[in-house]
Amino acid sequence: MTIPGNLLTTAMAVMPHKDIERAMEVALSMDIPFWPQLPHSSYYEDMYVHASEHFPGILPDREKRTLRFSMDKFIRLPSATSPLALARHRKPRRGPRGRDGMAD
Secondary structure (H helix, E strand, O other): OOOHHHHOOOOOOEOOOOOHHHHHHHHHHOOOOOOOEOOOOOHHHOHHHHHHOOOOOEEEEOOOOEEEEOHHHHHOOOHHHOHHHHHHHOOOOOOOEOOOOOEO
């Protein structure tokens, strides 16, 4: 029986390294290389900081290296960036699919 992928190795991106060169050695030594995230080398390498960028209500604090949530900022979105305003200004999708999103 053949196992799909031939049991190739890879890893998750978040790593405890501070030495970028060593982290890259590990990432490139796998059968399937990966892009390492190094939260100990930079606040902006943290996966939660990545995921929360531009999320309404999230308040990053670089000095304290924390993320906070503000219900006040979450509820009071600026009108130009509200989901409804963004949906109104979204251009129709072009390409292999038609205007309704279905393949032609």
